[in-house]
Amino acid sequence: MELKLTNFVKQYAIIIVLIALIAVFSILSPAFSTINNAMNIIRQISVMGIVAVGFTFVLIGGGLDLSVGSQIAIMNVSVALMIVEHGVNPILAVIIGIVMTTVIGFFNGYMITKTGIPPLIATLAMMTALRGVTFIMSKGYPIYGIPDYLKVIGQGNIYKIPVQGIIMAGIIVLGIILLNKTYIGRHFYALGSNTEATRLAGINIHFTRTTTYTLLGFLTGIAGLVMLTRVGSGQPNIANGFELNVLTAAVLGGVSVNGGKGNIPGAIVGTAIIGVLNNGMSIIGANDYWQKVITGIVLFVVVVFDSISQSKRKA
Amino acid sequence: MTNTVNNVLLVQNISKRYVGIQALDNVSIDFKKGETHALVGENGAGKSTLIKIISGAEVPDSGNLVFEDKSFDKMTPHLAQSVGVATIYQEFNLFPTLSVAENIFMGDETLSNRKRYFYNKKEYIDKAKKVLDSMKININPLELIENLTTAKMQLVEIAKAIAKNAKILIMDEPTAPLSTKETEDLFELVGRLKQQGVTIIYISHRLDELYRISDRVTVLRDGKKIITTKTEDIKRQELIYHMANRKVEEIEFESTWEKGDVALEAQGLCGNGLKDISFKVRCGEILGIGGLLGAGRTELARLLFGADKAESGKIFVHGKQVEIKNPENAVSFGIAYVPEDRKHHGVILSLPINWNITLPILRRISKKGFYKKKEESTIVDTLKNTLQIKAASVKQNVESLSGGNQQKVVLAKWLASKPSILILDEPTRGVDVNAKQEIYNLIGEFAKQGIAIIFISSEMDELLNISDRLMVLNEKRMVGFLEKNEFSQRTVLSMASGIC
Known part of the structure; x- marks a missing residue:
């Protein structure tokens, strides 16, 4: 029972942090607590939220993927190039782009599980190489010319609600169902908690691990589409450092970097905290650099709090 | 109460309560110099808690520990070490990528020169050799721990204790990972340590072993001490009866059913x-x-x-x-x-x-x-x-x-x-x-x-x-x-x- 209570407090502590932040910014600036600004925040966090769902799969499975930012960049530049320079049907180009990131995710997972390279190193290599290829392809310049009907995805609204927010919500729901209602979701937790015991339970760990990365690749492709249509051009430099923001969001939300622990709602609350911080700080006119300082401090405090509450339980 | 020369450790009226469980309830045991004292009981009987209290990992709610003539109402790991308690847990406390010699003297302040930050490697190795020789075991002090067999790792743990002049050596299920031959070697070593006056507190589920090597045995059940007696004075069935508080039929097994294809x-x-x-x-x-x-x-x-x-x-x-x-x-x-x-x-x-x-x-x-x-x-x-x-x-x-x-x-x-x-x-x-x-x-x-x-x-x-x-x-x-x-x-x- 006692354990349940601490879990309860922990689960809600992060929501309390979010509410406290919203309250503080609302007091500091009346412009913050408007419906319009709430929609703004949703626009700002959708890309991160979509990737965070896939990132949660990978982290729970005991992995890590630093290449998501580069995946978005290469997807954006390739799709833009296909449309603008090669006259490919834009819808087809987008599909190819999403297939591409899915394959990259599959490749990440397959390499990691078959060779045993640490995920940090494997995906660091992927991140660096993909970014290089992106710059070579674009020669360092942004590529303009995304058709307007695609831009609806990244810029349009349905009843004042951003389309990208609706996409994010759908993916969150599907992600929660996959993780909690299907055997494959349960296998993710088992894999990340104890790989060898999972293998000895007769579960194909290579398939399970590869699936986490492949799903992340696919969701990164969707997020890439949102990014491309929001920005309206293929930017080789886009989403630089994005992977660490997603990691921060997930860890804030209680997803363990050691695998086996965490859930999607947590990761999304973590994403929202970062979104509110960034949005609120710029509304009250704080310097960009201060946003980073505050994000770092919040991450530190949350992790320390978590660590203390765990070691207390042990003693 | 004063301690007689004979006793190296007196556990007096120790109680310890965790949330919901009385782990130890007014337990008193005397441990004599140079004896092998077996501690038995079912899982949850309080053996681990008692060991933890003796070695300073847990603080008792009441009662005290008397080491030779010094009385303590609680221990710390450091204090326990200084009065001569060494514990060998089932999970070893060794650094796999360091050498045997380095492991034996890890944390030994007398060897690290306070004036310099460098330690004298030769001195380490010589001292380690001496300890290993005194135990009559053949391990190269320069070998890395990760290259040793489980049995040898255990010997290194014991060597660590010897190097610190341990007077009381606590061993938790030491034979669980050992082969028959290795177990024999261990018992021989235990015999030699006994002769040198080391008291051994021995925990094992294997009753055969207790009869072979222990002088006295204490049975714990549900946190209480049930009996302390000379091992030779108690029959196996009686011992099991005390541990379980009921007659446990020891394996009687006959497969009379049909075997198939x-x-x-x-x-x-x-x-x-x-x-x-x-x-x-x-x-x-x-x-x-x-x-x-x-x-x-x-x-x-x-x-x-x-x-x-x-x-x-x-x-x-x-x-x-x-x-x-x-x-x-x-x-x-x-x-x-x-x-x-x-x-x-x-x-x-x-x-x-x-x-x-x-x-x-x-x-x-x-x-x-x-x-x-x-x-x-x-x-x-x-x-x-x-x-x-x-x-x-x-x-x-x-x-x-x-x-x-x-x-x-x-x-x-x-x-x-x-x-x-x-x-x-x-x-x-x-x-x-x-x-x-x-x-x-x-x-x-x-x-x-x-x-x-x-x-x-x-x-x-x-x-x-x-x-x-x-x-x-x-x-x-x-x-x-x-x-x-x-x-x-x-x-x-x-x-x-x-x-x-």
Whole structure:
């Protein structure tokens, strides 16, 4: 029972942090607590939220993927190039782009599980190489010319609600169902908690691990589409450092970097905290650099709090 | 109260309460200089708590400890060390990538020169050599810990204690990971330490050992001291009675049921170091596998389950030749494996009981990827009842269970998969007397249902009692088979050591 209570407090502590932040910014600036600004925040966090769902799969499975930012960049530049320079049907180009990131995710997972390279190193290599290829392809310049009907995805609204927010919500729901209602979701937790015991339970760990990365690749492709249509051009430099923001969001939300622990709602609350911080700080006119300082401090405090509450339980 | 010269440690009226449990209740024990004092009791009797209090890892609620003539109402790890207490836990406290010498003197301030930050390597090695020589053990002080066998790591732990001039050496289940020969060596060493006046507090579930090496024995039950007596004055049955507070029938086992067709057959199996293994197990039969540590028993189990790859040879399941490339294949052919290392390979400690139990079958009870929640909970509840897993809720994490109950979770998980062949590798290791008996009964029950069982154990008693037939291995090769009427400890041991 006692354990349940601490879990309860922990689960809600992060929501309390979010509410406290919203309250503080609302007091500091009346412009913050408007419906319009709430929609703004949703626009700002959708890309991160979509990737965070896939990132949660990978982290729970005991992995890590630093290449998501580069995946978005290469997807954006390739799709833009296909449309603008090669006259490919834009819808087809987008599909190819999403297939591409899915394959990259599959490749990440397959390499990691078959060779045993640490995920940090494997995906660091992927991140660096993909970014290089992106710059070579674009020669360092942004590529303009995304058709307007695609831009609806990244810029349009349905009843004042951003389309990208609706996409994010759908993916969150599907992600929660996959993780909690299907055997494959349960296998993710088992894999990340104890790989060898999972293998000895007769579960194909290579398939399970590869699936986490492949799903992340696919969701990164969707997020890439949102990014491309929001920005309206293929930017080789886009989403630089994005992977660490997603990691921060997930860890804030209680997803363990050691695998086996965490859930999607947590990761999304973590994403929202970062979104509110960034949005609120710029509304009250704080310097960009201060946003980073505050994000770092919040991450530190949350992790320390978590660590203390765990070691207390042990003693 | 003053201490007589004879006593090296007096435990006086120690009590300790954890949330909901009285772990120790007014326990007093005297430990004499140079004696081997065995501490026995079922899991949860309070042995571990007592050791922790003596070695300073836990603080008692009341009572005190008298070391020679100094009285303390609590210990700290550092203080315990300075009065001469050394504890060797089942999980060793060694640094795998450092040398033997460095491990022996880790944390020894007298060796690190306070004026310099560099230590004198030669001095370390010489001193380590001296300690190892005094123990008459042959280990190179420069060898890295990770290159040593488990038995040698244990010796290094003991050397650490000797180097610190330990007066009281606490050993928790020291023979669990050792082979028969290594156990003999350890007992010899214990004898020598005794002569040097070291007091040994010895914890073990193996009663045979207690009778061999202990001078006195203390029985704990439910946190209370039941009795302290000379070991030679108490009969085995009486000891068990005190531990369990009821008569526990020691293994009485007779498989009278019919044996069926051949369930599993191996022909010329090689791999994992094993050479040319051939055998058959019938449905309902319990084939025991005997052999010393390192003889290749676990290696064979892992080959059969596909945990390691076979190089050559054939495996037949119910008469059909199959290729077992990985555990997934093995499970699909109805093979189940209860591994030796329960905590790392058997269960997933940080996940709930029900998740652990349905792990191998969750996919089977899913439709279009979605598992059937009701079916899952029915399976889990049934197994929890049949196996009498003691837990408040199936949603509890497995790490909160005792060793015996954790092992039952492993058994439950494989029973759920309805296997026709069950491989059990040391299923009663680290499990108390009662739970052991329950596990024996379960094994009998499974066999009666027609499951073919391959049973590996280092405990000769249970191996001879449970098995219908024995296959003996020596140095990764098959030595031969024994029928039930040919069973005797001596035959098995001489076969296992390659004498015949």
